[in-house]
Amino acid sequence: MSGLLKKVASLITGNESRDDAKTRATTALITTEITDRDLLRQESKIGATLFGPVPKGRNREFFCLDESTWIWHEEWRDEKNIERQTTVRYEIHPKGVLKVSDGPRYQFIEGDELANFAQATRLYYEETSKKIYMRDPHTGLKFA
Amino acid sequence: MESINREGTRFDNTAGETVQIDLHAASRNILSMDEMRAARARQQFSALTQEAFRAVKLIEIEKADPEAPVTFPTDPVELSHFSGQMMERIRTQHKNGHLGAAPTPIKWETRGKAA
Secondary structure, eight states: OOHHHHHHHHHHHOOOOHHHHHHHHHHHHHHOOOOHHHHHHHHHHHHHTTTSOOOTTOEEEEEEEETTEEEEEEEEEOTTOOEEEEEEEEEEETTEEEEEETTTEEEEOOHHHHHHHHHHHHHHHHHHHHHTSOBOTTTOOBOO | OOEEOTTSSEEEOTTSOEEEOOHHHHHHHSOOHHHHHHHHHHHHHHHHHHHHHHHHHHHHHHHTOTTSOOOOOSSHHHHHHHHHHHHHHHHHHHHHSOOOOOOOOOOOOOTTTOO
């Protein structure tokens, strides 16, 4: 795969080769540049913990893509050691929160699921605000 | 060695090549004092305009009181949307250095009424 194609693929899928990741990490260290993706990664680490501890051997991501889209992604190996993954996209519409799962399946979430999701988004904002952006989530004031 | 001839139109450059200079063409590219003053004034005006726009934007942001306490909506759909807006706001602040005003929660009345 050519360099450009590789780069585009890594941007789309978020997968990087070890060399790419190493180069990126070194560059980031040198320039102390924080990209949008770095911020999303940091946010996602916090987001993953909002629904309780992540079981061993699972990789979970939960993050706010934009003001009306939230992403849940989970990867694990099943009992036959086959790699599995699922991605759920939550879209905020005037009519409700649309859950788009693999398949694709579409469904407006209701009841406890909706309430829990809404609380998770609020917690996500509060936690990332405090731990990543160093601001009080209620006043926006920067921590000393 | 460089040397300029008496008319000032030819010289030998360091590589030993003889270069002919079209003084008339060169003079056409030189700005007159008036033109230079006008160009400088245009630059200054452009810088001032940009500065003024920035100042107005800052005043707008400050007027909106970015430190006013945030009130979270209670409706779960409105809360989900509001949290997303707050995330966008804090990310923008992180990039631009200005927090901006808290978004106004959208009241969505359509949900549940059609059923």
